[in-house]
Amino acid sequence: MNRILQHYDLTHLHTFRLPSKAHSIVTIQTPEDVESLPADAYLLGEGSNTLFLMDFARPIALMRLKGIQLKEFSEYWEVTAAAGEHWHELVVSLTEQGVWGLENLALIPGTLGAAPVQNIGAYGVEIAQFIKHVHVWDREHKVYQELLNADCQFEYRDSIFKQQPNRWIILAVTLCIPKRWQPVLSYGELTTLPASPSALEVMAKVIEVRRNKLPDPQYIPNAGSFFKNPEVSYEFWEQLSVKYPTMPHYKLQSGKVKLAAGWLIDQLQLKGYRLGGAAVHHRQALVLVNMGDAVGEDVIQLAGYIQQQVWEAYGVKLETEVRLLGQNGLVTL
Template identity: 45%
Template sequence: MQFTSASLAPYNTFGLTQTAEQLVLLTEREQLPHLWQAAQGMPLLVMGEGSNVLFTAPFTGLVLVNRLKGITVTEAEDAWVLKVEGGENWHQLVCWSLAQGMPGLENLALIPGTVGASPIQNIGAYGVELAQFCQQVESFDWHSGETHVWSAADCAFGYRDSVFKRGARHHLILSVTLRLPKVWQPVLGYGPLAELGEQATALQVCDRVCATRQAKLPDPAVLGNAGSFFKNPTVVTAQAEALKLAWPTLPVFATTPGRSKLAAGWLIDKAGLKGARVGGAGVHTEQALVLVNHGGATSDDVLRLAALVRERVEQLFGVRLEPEVRMMNGEGETHLDEALACLS
């Protein structure tokens, strides 16, 4: 099988002009055996829509762009079960399921990316996570060439985390099976959703989520970005309470016993970083959780800006932010400190 080199600019929403030594669009499962044999020994990076990735260097192996399509619905007595191919667009899936009268995913509307990327991050928003609906994940093991089926428990979902970010990074997600219960209750505990009231419909929740996200988050087609750059940090409750005394408007959310979650965007904002710039990269002026490409930004610009944000927040609040965006160097996944160490 012949591979071709390509620019990665069309395949990452940050709009960074890195390159891939080899790039292939996966449109049929029948391609996999030939791809697997031909690409042995190459570094592999599986991409969806590139909405949560920062390329820190040219990729020296094979970039495989997942474009597998298809949705199959099985109706059980108490739920709808949707098997969705990994290349389907996530937001389009949310809209489609609502149009079919199958609510549940509305809080996750307008999250960018593909269905195949959703379990990697365990995507979540407005009090809802993918893990609540995921029944199983089907993947292709790039080491063995075999297909594997993971139960929800096997996926080891955590906050913006899963086994696919850790021990199973060499797996290409082929499909995700979602279980949407027929008994539906709105989840309205976060922000503007509470204003809707308990009689809200799923479509009303979806519309409010979309309006809220569009008001705060820049369109990557207009201003390059990868969505929320940092995770909302989790700290011991005693530290959260002490910070709340010093900063009464700090949003604090209870998580597990003895732990509380803080709003990273609020911390960045209060550190005076909205609008801060390093080269062509900047902190968004409306939503401080988002780092943007104002035009001509390099990956070095973004990395230095991320380091500045992390340092300022830690100095002011004693809280260390962790990136949510996945960082890729020339051979695979890396992390912020390692990427910074490689800067010239």
């Protein structure tokens, strides 16, 4: 059964910790609980990709389903886990059991259920590569379904779940992890690992690098990368590269070029820039942080200022990677 909590404070239910309250809070503890959820309930995992900019007028449904099943086949492992499982703990547990492939995605905060929503990714790996199917409750047609990988429309930080936010409740995810394993070491500090590392060594390196690079939301509230890395046309990138020959870029199969949002912001000397209680992290330009007393308006002002500066300098529009919530639902800057 759903349980209505007695206090509705949202501050500690999202990692940016803006002061905010909810209309009501319900927890999902059994899969059937989703059938009796209020129609306008907003799904929340651990709130590590979510900012409550103000009080929220709708009920919140906290995903707390638990359970993990691991099956072995001759060529691959199949893992089915409930949406409320903690992603990083799942990665550590599987890697330590010899199920290798997810190690580059270690230390990404949040629940498994939210991971397909923005197709979490890091160090050249995305969860979509491993998803066999996603078990969902379709709120529109009131049916349980299994969506196959191809149905999920996975893209860079995008999926059908992000595109249709009020329709799908992810209950569980089935991952297919091939036994034939090859480390992915082409990104960032992973290139410095000695030849032929084990998955445990890769995971340890990923954890070390992330701990050094990213502020821990437990001590400095934040929601990870605030903006997505923008994609521009090849022709536009050619023009930019004349003016900024050292600009990091990544050519995509689509013909477009992906730019590093953090670099664009950093070049404008915005690290440490503060507006009210919100600031650009002093070491990581892509991460905005709550200095302790930030309110939603500070974040809106700061993010808008960064967007405007980047637009004026490069003609590139930054879009948010985080989910911004106003009084009644998702909002954009």
